[in-house]
Amino acid sequence: MKKEIRILVTNDDGIDSPGIFALVHSMKRLGKVVVVAPDRQQSAVGHALTVSDPLRVVPFHRNGEMFGYAINGTPSDCVKLAMSSLLDKKPDLVVSGINHGQNTSINILYSGTVSAATEGMLLGIPSIAVSLASYSLKSDCGVAAEYSFNIAKKILKSGLPEGTLLNVNVPSLPKDKVKGLKITRQSDSQWNDKYEKRTDPFGRDYYWFSGEYKVIDKDLATDDAALLAGYVSVTPIQFKFTNYDAINKLKILEKKI
Amino acid sequence: MKKEIRILVTNDDGIDSPGIFALVHSMKRLGKVVVVAPDRQQSAVGHALTVSDPLRVVPFHRNGEMFGYAINGTPSDCVKLAMSSLLDKKPDLVVSGINHGQNTSINILYSGTVSAATEGMLLGIPSIAVSLASYSLKSDCGVAAEYSFNIAKKILKSGLPEGTLLNVNVPSLPKDKVKGLKITRQSDSQWNDKYEKRTDPFGRDYYWFSGEYKVIDKDLATDDAALLAGYVSVTPIQFKFTNYDAINKLKILEKKI
Numbered sequence A, B: 001m002k003k004e005i006r007i008l009v010t011n012d013d014g015i016d017s018p019g020i021f022a023l024v025h026s027m028k029r030l031g032k033v034v035v036v037a038p039d040r041q042q043s044a045v046g047h048a049l050t051v052s053d054p055l056r057v058v059p060f061h062r063n064g065e066m067f068g069y070a071i072n073g074t075p076s077d078c079v080k081l082a083m084s085s086l087l088d089k090k091p092d093l094v095v096s097g098i099n100h101g102q103n104t105s106i107n108i109l110y111s112g113t114v115s116a117a118t119e120g121m122l123l124g125i126p127s128i129a130v131s132l133a134s135y136s137l138k139s140d141c142g143v144a145a146e147y148s149f150n151i152a153k154k155i156l157k158s159g160l161p162e163g164t165l166l167n168v169n170v171p172s173l174p175k176d177k178v179k180g181l182k183i184t185r186q187s188d189s190q191w192n193d194k195y196e197k198r199t200d201p202f203g204r205d206y207y208w209f210s211g212e213y214k215v216i217d218k219d220l221a222t223d224d225a226a227l228l229a230g231y232v233s234v235t236p237i238q239f240k241f242t243n244y245d246a247i248n249k250l251k252i253l254e255k256k257i
Helices: A017-027 A075-086 A112-122 A143-159 A221-226 A244-253 B018-027 B075-086 B112-122 B142-158 B223-228 B244-254
Strands: A006-010 A032-038 A056-063 A067-070 A093-100 A127-133 A166-171 A179-185 A191-193 A196-198 A207-210 A212-214 A231-237 B006-010 B032-038 B058-061 B065-071 B093-100 B125-133 B165-170 B180-183 B190-192 B197-199 B207-208 B212-214 B231-237
Touching: A006 A017, A006 A075, A017 A032, A017 A067, A017 A143, A017 B180, A017 B223, A032 A075, A056 A075, A067 A075, A075 A093, A075 B197, A075 B207, A112 A127, A112 A166, A112 B231, A127 A143, A127 A191, A143 B244, A179 B018, A179 B244, A191 B207, A196 B212, A207 B075, A231 B032, A231 B244, A244 B142, A244 B180, A244 B231, B006 B018, B006 B075, B006 B212, B018 B032, B018 B065, B018 B142, B018 B223, B065 B075, B075 B093, B075 B112, B093 B112, B093 B142, B112 B125, B142 B165, B165 B207, B165 B223, B223 B231
Parallel strands: A006 A032, A006 A093, A032 A067, A093 A127, A127 A166, A179 A231, B006 B032, B006 B093, B032 B065, B093 B125, B125 B165, B180 B231
Antiparallel strands: A056 A067, A166 A231, A191 A212, A196 A207, B058 B065, B165 B231, B190 B212, B197 B207
């Protein structure tokens, strides 16, 4: 008897976004899908956890059908809560997305989409984060959904290295303009931080983030450059933070002070 | 003429916490201190950024004196906003803390304290995150403040490797019980996720995170083990996520699918 494949799907744009709808549609071709996703937009929420507030689980319908469970929390909350309390069996795969906006380079750190896949990975489940390189909610998610399907199918068969998830970024292009898939490394792109200072109707100042993202690395082996060149970028990522080279240099700090 | 040292101090427990007060006190012995910190508790907020709301900057007083600027945002917001819009000169050092609660192992990912130091590091400033291994706001921060002073003094002199910040965790012990300082690596400790299911006064269910942190690595060269053994743990950390070993194994995904 063939084992039924189970896939947990979540995102950070909220359970009513077009991206998660397209993703669920493609994942259903692979197995049984359970959706547990934030009840609202959670972008740039990073790897935040909700520890000081209670979480609620509300069934959410789309087109008259049960679509999934909406949670008043972050993407990380959704995966943790689903795996520990809502699912009766561990899923075979966790897929997060399709995010509206790319999550390359240092954005991995700020990305709720990646954080959800991170929780899946930490719990020992092969996990994939999928983002589309367009912030418009009207962008077509069809190509990203198709690549998600193909990648997920292979990963369900071959697994992923321990402690590693896939960070997938898809160019916002028609299918025939996408050049293919590239396994990439994280690039060193940076944010040029800016805040616009404005005055509210009551004469009080406020600041609004208006930073610009600068791609500095042109090497096609990096996530940003591959994406800009029209490739689907797939980066195997892990969360090992130690700078081992620095350990010896810093031993001087161990001296009595 | 000796150059004046400037230090930006922030945290994630909020500008009115005991930890940041102790830290500011010790940093003032090294130079001019500017405090830009969240106006309220931001724990487990991770590397979140506020992009969909305006940020406000409000002067905050303690003991009748101007103490710093309170921001209605996350620790990352504070550093980004301070560096881009509030400070007239780049600081020589960014110090975040003293956090009430340790930030070892995978907690680096969830830690607002670390996220603030990360922003400093990304902007090219030597940066330090300091956490005390006690969640009680009544814990004595004196030892942690003294170690912060000594570490900061050395780092101001010698700098830090590029792209690297120091993640400092201090045991909650009297000074004579602290065994010294150890340069460590991140351990592989894990959260055992649990949620308590409860029912509210209206008969509706809610879930509250009640996970347990499991230290599995006993090697004193790791952050958790060193801390448990009574050492101040100092880990040089960076944010390079690529799993290079996995790149070749995954090349199979590049084949036409």
